[in-house]
Amino acid sequence: MPAPPAPAADPASLAPVTAGFGDVIGWLAAGVIGLFKLIGLAFDGLAWLVGWIWWPVGQVLGFVIDVLGDLFAVVGSAIYAWIAQVAPGTLRYVDLLSFGPTGWGDDLWTGTKLTLHLAVVSLGVGLIIGLLGAGAKLAPNKWLNRLGDAYTTVIRGIPELLTLLLIYYGLQFGLQGALALLDTPALCAALDLGAKLDSLGLEAANASICTDEPVEVSGFAAGVIALSLVFGAFATEVFRGAILSVPGGQLEAARAIGMSRALVIRRILLPQVWRFALPGLGNLWLVLIKDTSLISVIAFDELMRKTFIAVGVVKEPFLFFGVACLVYLAITGVSMIAFNRVERWASRGVRRV
Numbered sequence: 016m017p018a019p020p021a022p023a024a025d026p027a028s029l030a031p032v033t034a035g036f037g038d039v040i041g042w043l044a045a046g047v048i049g050l051f052k053l054i055g056l057a058f059d060g061l062a063w064l065v066g067w068i069w070w071p072v073g074q075v076l077g078f079v080i081d082v083l084g085d086l087f088a089v090v091g092s093a094i095y096a097w098i099a100q101v102a103p104g105t106l107r108y109v110d111l112l113s114f115g116p117t118g119w120g121d122d123l124w125t126g127t128k129l130t131l132h133l134a135v136v137s138l139g140v141g142l143i144i145g146l147l148g149a150g151a152k153l154a155p156n157k158w159l160n161r162l163g164d165a166y167t168t169v170i171r172g173i174p175e176l177l178t179l180l181l182i183y184y185g186l187q188f189g190l191q192g193a194l195a196l197l198d199t200p201a202l203c204a205a206l207d208l209g210a211k212l213d214s215l216g217l218e219a220a221n222a223s224i225c226t227d228e229p230v231e232v233s234g235f236a237a238g239v240i241a242l243s244l245v246f247g248a249f250a251t252e253v254f255r256g257a258i259l260s261v262p263g264g265q266l267e268a269a270r271a272i273g274m275s276r277a278l279v280i281r282r283i284l285l286p287q288v289w290r291f292a293l294p295g296l297g298n299l300w301l302v303l304i305k306d307t308s309l310i311s312v313i314a315f316d317e318l319m320r321k322t323f324i325a326v327g328v329v330k331e332p333f334l335f336f337g338v339a340c341l342v343y344l345a346i347t348g349v350s351m352i353a354f355n356r357v358e359r360w361a362s363r364g365v366r367r368v
Contacts, residue, residue, distance in 0.1 A: 111329060119325045119335070126321030127342055130307045133235065133317060137242035137303060142296075144243060145250025152255050163251065170248035176309050178245060183237035183313045234315035242306055249299050257291035258284065290361040297354035304346055318342060 114120040151163035170178065261284055269279045311320035322339045326332045 111325075111331065111334065119321075119329070122321045122325065123318065123335075123338065123342070126316060126318035127346075129315070130304075130317040130319075131346070133238055133242070133307050133310065133315075134300075134304050137239050137246060137307075138300060140239060140243035141246030141250055141299075141303070144247025145254050148247060148251030149254035149258060152251065153258060167248045167251050170244050175241070175245050175306050176312065179237065179241040179309055179313065182241045182244075183232060183234070186232045186237065234310060234313045237313060238307070238310040238315055242303060242310075245306065246299055246303050249302075250296065253292050253295035253299065254288065256295070257288045260291045261287045286361075290358075293354065293358045293361055297351070297358075300350060300354070301347055304343065304350065 111118055114124075148163050148166060151159040152167075154160060154163075173181075265283055265287075266279055269283045270276075274282070307317055308319040310317055311323060314320065318339060322335050325335045329335070
């Protein structure tokens with residue numbers, strides 16, 4: 016009597032490949048995943064650096080606020096009592112904007128700090144993208160020219176909100192669909208990818224790639240990517256115009272006296288490029304500050320999101336939206352003063368006509 020046929024083997028139960036071509040493919044895949052992890056760590060490091068730079072400033076501001084609060088506590092109490100006598104109906108609004116469990120001042124302050132954090136990180140990444148884009152558009156290689164033109168044309172032609180939604184939702188659904196198409200649990204089992212990722216210290220990547228867990232993209236990462244791409248596209252044109260504004264005779268003279276290309280860029284080109292580019296970059300920074308409000312649509316708790324929450328709870332839209340306007344105007348005013356000072360510093364020694 017013939018033996019019954021053996022059941023088909025489950026791909027997920029296949030013995031992992033330990034040698035040969037499949038093992039090489041597994042290590043290559045683990046290396047690529049590790050590279051993306053390093054890129055993510057670089058973004059985290061940049062965010063940490065910005066936070067570390069902002070930390071002493073925040074501590075000093077907090078100390079000053081505490082000292083002023085202690086010094087003017089009596090004055091504030093007297094003003095509060097005077098308001099209670101003259102216009103007692105306005106005390107409710109003062110209480111709503113106060114710091115503490117009964118007010119929304121601390122929530123708005125937290126949202127303001129997140130807005131500045133998001134804007135500064137996006138500014139740093141966007142400047143790098145802008146410099147690379149300008150270099151691509153001015154490079155002698157026509158393929159780099161086309162790549163730079165395609166990038167600036169596409170990003171500048173799409174609304175910022177649509178760019179944000181495409182990145183936030185597109186990354187999640189795209190990665191989820193790619194993982195489902197590749198049948199990553201079976202593929203990981205066949206290539207022994209999980210063990211390789213664990214040996215590289217990528218246990219989190221093993222848990223997210225080699226299982227059926229849903230892919231999640233943080234709102235901060237999506238916001239930084241979207242705002243950096245938009246800022247970089249416009250900064251590309253600013254840097255390109257600034258580079259073309261530098262007299263070519265100066266660059267030729269520097270090369271004639273024996274300067275290397277890197278030295279010419281560092282000593283001759285970049286100092287003058289910043290001088291020509293700063294006015295345009297200042298305008299882009301102000302636009303970037305306003306564009307951070309778009310991140311509220313993906314539930315990132317920046318200033319606009321905190322304001323919407325306060326309005327939804329207290330039902331005082333004019334009060335809280337008005338305060339948000341004042342905060343954005345304050346950031347804009349301080350930024351304009353800072354950029355004016357930086358422009359004067361960059362133009363030192365230049366004769367004004």
